[in-house]
Amino acid sequence: MERTRLRRHPELASCDTEDMDEILQESLLCHVAFLDDGLPVVIPSTFGRIDDQLYLHGSPLSRMMGVIASGAPVSVAVSLLDGLVLATSAFDHSMNYRSLVVFGTGRSVTDSKEKRAALDSIVDHLVPGRRPLLRPMTDKEINATMVVAIPLTEHSVKLRTGPPGRSEEWPVWTGVIPIHTVAGDPIQAVSDRDGGSTPPLPDQVAEVVRSLNEENTSAS
Amino acid sequence: MERTRLRRHPELASCDTEDMDEILQESLLCHVAFLDDGLPVVIPSTFGRIDDQLYLHGSPLSRMMGVIASGAPVSVAVSLLDGLVLATSAFDHSMNYRSLVVFGTGRSVTDSKEKRAALDSIVDHLVPGRRPLLRPMTDKEINATMVVAIPLTEHSVKLRTGPPGRSEEWPVWTGVIPIHTVAGDPIQAVSDRDGGSTPPLPDQVAEVVRSLNEENTSAS
Numbered sequence A, B: 001m002e003r004t005r006l007r008r009h010p011e012l013a014s015c016d017t018e019d020m021d022e023i024l025q026e027s028l029l030c031h032v033a034f035l036d037d038g039l040p041v042v043i044p045s046t047f048g049r050i051d052d053q054l055y056l057h058g059s060p061l062s063r064m065m066g067v068i069a070s071g072a073p074v075s076v077a078v079s080l081l082d083g084l085v086l087a088t089s090a091f092d093h094s095m096n097y098r099s100l101v102v103f104g105t106g107r108s109v110t111d112s113k114e115k116r117a118a119l120d121s122i123v124d125h126l127v128p129g130r131r132p133l134l135r136p137m138t139d140k141e142i143n144a145t146m147v148v149a150i151p152l153t154e155h156s157v158k159l160r161t162g163p164p165g166r167s168e169e170w171p172v173w174t175g176v177i178p179i180h181t182v183a184g185d186p187i188q189a190v191s192d193r194d195g196g197s198t199p200p201l202p203d204q205v206a207e208v209v210r211s212l213n214e215e216n217t218s219a220s
Helices: A017-026 A063-069 A112-126 A139-143 A203-216 B017-026 B063-069 B112-126 B139-143 B203-216
Strands: A030-036 A039-045 A048-050 A053-058 A073-086 A094-105 A146-151 A155-160 A175-183 B030-036 B039-045 B048-050 B053-058 B073-086 B094-105 B146-151 B155-160 B175-183
Touching: A017 A073, A017 A094, A017 A155, A030 A053, A030 A063, A030 B030, A030 B039, A030 B073, A039 A063, A039 B030, A039 B073, A039 B094, A048 A112, A053 A063, A053 A112, A063 A146, A073 B030, A073 B039, A094 A146, A094 B039, A112 A139, A112 A146, A175 A203, A175 B203, A203 B175, B017 B073, B017 B094, B017 B155, B030 B053, B030 B063, B039 B063, B048 B112, B053 B063, B053 B112, B063 B146, B094 B146, B112 B139, B112 B146, B175 B203
Parallel strands: none
Antiparallel strands: A030 A039, A030 A073, A048 A053, A053 A146, A073 A094, A073 A175, A094 A155, A175 B175, B030 B039, B030 B073, B048 B053, B053 B146, B073 B094, B073 B175, B094 B155
16 A cells, blocks of 8 residues: 555565564554644554554543544554664664554444453553453443554554674774663562562563563564 | 643653653654644654754655655654553553653754754764764765754653552552663674674773663663
């Protein structure tokens, strides 16, 4: 499609749906652009995904949710920075990255089964394996949350990997500084009821930390 | 101003310019929203900053650069994810983050002194200390690059820190998983002229790695 065809640097385009899947899987944030009184606004957000639907949630009072729920046009970017590419000239400096940009129109998710599945997908995306351990959602909580869907069908993926593209005679180090998103040691919430003792870290949280660190230090 | 007043969760708003400075300093990417044929588009980009001007650069053939250079309205988000906030219910899960959203109109930077300073600011932002070591920019490179400025004056900063806001009786671990952006071991570009030998990592690159890791593991 015209909107998703890359005019610049078509060699950086990817048509591989595995790239899209990987970007969506590894990214914890997306950036959502919409129009507010005709002007562009971009806001960071968490998200979930089921098949070809991207799900966002928020308060029914938020501008962003209202605009997207109305069926307005929206664009969503999901970007992973993988490395700083250091060349001999400023001009040849670059970034290694994987980036997905989606174009579509929003849809309010009102069907209670889809809404619940969408909310589940957001929790599952952020902290895989945690949802079965949580106090179940109440109807009141679900009603107080707005969920919108954006189809992933119209999208473009761009990525860059590898060393600087050009080498010149100049006495400066060139190469790539890999950039990783990693998890630190979990910090337990202090609660009155546990009297300050620190129970061992549950397997589920340790697994999330391990998985984040493994996933995000494998690419460069 | 109306556009930058936070309607939702005003308690998360920050009017501290130090917060804005810190977000701009620590983030390597921004997300730029603009209109293309009346539809919102969001694209990730590197950036530089001098005082109250945010600078973007790109090819004169890029849609984004053309639209912004024309003086069209634009919004830029700069977001740092600091942690996953794990509560007892899905509803109370959250993120710790620092986020800046800028609203303004673009301006093409044509003055050669400002243009050069803007390009310098982008390199200085990504790899501090490296610019003096590089082969200097040529006029041809500068002419082949488009630079646009967006004023930082109209902006909003939102941030969340700390543990989950609410504690309920439920047998699940609650707390925060800190998220950090870190640099890995630099990977040297292989060049014909060094015959495969690996010179020691120069101080400047080692310093960038150290600085990235220090900066980004201090917050949670």
